[in-house]
Amino acid sequence: MARRSDHSREEIHEMALSAAEKIVREQGYGGLSARKVAGAIGYTVGTLYLVFDNLDDLILQVNSRTLDRLHAQMLQEQSAHAPARERLLQLGHSYIRFANEDPHRWGMIFEHRFPPEQETPAWFRVKVERMFALVEARLEPLAGEHSANEIAQAARALWSGVHGICILAITDRLDIAGVSSVQQLTQFLMDNFLDGFISGCN
């Protein structure tokens, strides 16, 4: 048996999350199991339940970290002095690149369902909002006469679109292959949408 001072609670917690991330990256959501995680960190199942409420809890925390990494990468890959429209496109490309580099971990954010009628945790909503905010911020300087409400709508519509392309492409529902095609399609969507939204040539 591992000695009780080998690892603190916090260390086990961290080790389990890392191990889970590795398993998901390599084997996907379906390949994740409590016993696998426990085995990977040299403990048994029981120990996992001292540190997490249950598997859902563990998955939720993995997803939380994935959302954090995604947000960080989207921020980091922004070129600070580029025009807003270009930065908007960069956000889309970052998103797609992230999803493509680790499709299983990205996918688990959307594959995992919260237990029946236990509503989405507040912090999860916050992290999603945070992403929309990123889009809104780039949209604002382009929006001209549009109201704040319209900008919020535009961010959600546009970003759902990017997400839609991404998820259909990755789960092989679109008939396109390769990151560049996906990014091309995304650019196509964004270009036309922004042309319509900005100039309002109506």
Next chain:
Amino acid sequence: MARRSDHSREEIHEMALSAAEKIVREQGYGGLSARKVAGAIGYTVGTLYLVFDNLDDLILQVNSRTLDRLHAQMLQEQSAHAPARERLLQLGHSYIRFANEDPHRWGMIFEHRFPPEQETPAWFRVKVERMFALVEARLEPLAGEHSANEIAQAARALWSGVHGICILAITDRLDIAGVSSVQQLTQFLMDNFLDGFISGCN
């Protein structure tokens, strides 16, 4: 024991699919199990495996029928003599209404993953293509100078966008409630995209 002439293979096949659809509608993808389906039609698990290769096979066939119903509904709800742009919007609204009326059955199309590295069945691709074709057909009269390839791209970009809104809304990732809000957001996306795509005010 059920007598061997009680039901033909085909009847059992049909009964199982119907029972599975009911279970999925009421309890979602996660609530589906071989024993539940078998129990619901008055047979045991073993019998199910005389009629289906495995659960994946059964799920795939349920999804196939869902795609058929979706396609039929989208076709049926088109008003034949409306302008192309309006019919395009109708397609979007049909899609959202369908997803909203039976979210679990619609959702299973996208939740279910094909077993590792067994690629998407050809007939599945066909049924997805069939849907894009519907969009392309409405897009064509609006497309002006755009090439066939650009129309195909537009259909995929636009429809991925509609799907993205739909899936994020239904899985509670957008902060909007109710069908009408979702349809409003979809209209917003389509309007701006089409403004950009059609007039090409560039």
Next chain:
DNA sequence: TAAAGTAACTGAACATCGTTCATAATTCAA
């Protein structure tokens, strides 16, 4: 009518899953 043959169906068995909890092992305090 009796026996043999065939098709239909069963359900116990296997490995794996999430989850629990009495028990054992280890450390700490007195």
Next chain:
DNA sequence: TTGAATTATGAACGATGTTCAGTTACTTTA
């Protein structure tokens, strides 16, 4: 040194998908 507190274990439970030897029901043959 001893007793209390902490920490980890792993067997157990009820699910899951899947298989397949065995039983039952029906059909054909003699």
